[in-house]
Amino acid sequence: MIEFEILKESKISQARLGLLKTSHGIVETPCLVPVATQAVVKTLTSEEAEQTKSQILIANTFHLHLKPGEAIVKSAGGLHKFMNWPKPLMTDSGGFQVFSLGFGRDFGTGKILTPHQKLRFGTGQEEKSNYSIRKGQQPKLLKITGDGVFFTSPLNGEKIFLGPKESIKIQESLGADIIFTFDECTSPMADYDYTKKSLLKTHCWAKICLKGKKSDQALFGIVQGGKFKDLRKESARFIGSLPFDGFGIGGEFGDNKKIMVEMINWVIKELPEEKPRHLLGIGRLEDIAKIIKAGIDTFDCIVPTRYARHGAAFTSEGKLDFARMKFLKDKKPLDKKCSCFVCQNYRRNYINHLFRAGEITALKLLTFHNLYFFNNEIAKIREKIKKGKF
């Protein structure tokens, strides 16, 4: 079980300062939840992940079900022991893979359409959008049914069925502190009718998850509804009315950032104030301030970690690309304003050399720094909320 204590609510925004108390420790919110899909923050040991000031991680039900299988994790004493992470953990339900291995894969889009993709595909709202996903349509490699989803394993092509009951059962075996309902994350290309039908399914699954859960883990219900205001509000009202321990806001966020913040506003008004709100899969640096101001308590995002592996360092000077040769002659620390161990001990020329030489340590150093940097930026925001300045 968890307890959520709101320490302070901002008077100038919807932001709030809180404590999310779990049996594995307390999370100060607002807070980034780094992604540990396969029970690891890629490139880091759990000890290193802790040193980045990360307070809580999120692992993935679908991927851990495939490999190594929840039985292995359970017999190891649960996820915390398995990965030697003593702090709080979340598991995502596998609902995102309904999108990422489905329509996301088919059309090559993420959950926010880029301007280029918008031009190419339309948004699903326009009548003439040739590529919008309509009611009854199925992804190429998945079959989405009323009971759950038949996946094609990306590892070996095997058929895998995951529904609300299966997801909860797996998440109980994994043993995270906070688990999520099994949902369908919809595509930004889904039209109104598709989204509405999907929403009803997600709602039905949410009830099954709630009913099927036997453990004392905290269960968060997930709000869907895409970019459509009435559906978002309907979903928030419905999911918000159920006795969940907290709420996830998931799904697509249209084709621009303004809409994203607007959508969060629609949803949050309908959710019980006293419970924690988790925004699923959003967390670029430029988004973080906005979503916290909109009232988000926790959010997970692959940006600090994946971008690191692609050579990007987020610093007080902006985003630096360590795939570029120019840093070979740069003897400055990665970020002179950062106090992480990478910035204290290593210089840009060396990190650049390692990255360009294909050395895995470069990925570790950049991952470590990026997480530390993100966590630090968010700590500053918490400080501002405390002082009434955010």
Place this chain on the structure above:
RNA sequence: GCUGGGAUGGCGGAGCGGUCAAUCGCAUCAGACUGUAAAUCUGACGCCUUUAUGGCUACGUAGGUUCGAAUCCUACUCCCAGCA
């Protein structure tokens, strides 16, 4: 000195008569990445031109054969291997 092999864009290396400004890899540059099929993907990469089914210069050097040569022939220069 003789015999054999070779010289291709920043590098490595394909091509062996036309569809070749030249496969591919590396390097370089640019872009993408938001509940991780992601240490990944996309694009540019002789010069000029905003674009092209555009122009120019190119496959060691100099000639030649041919309607047409990176590709065939001759000479030269250099490199490599084996033998003296």
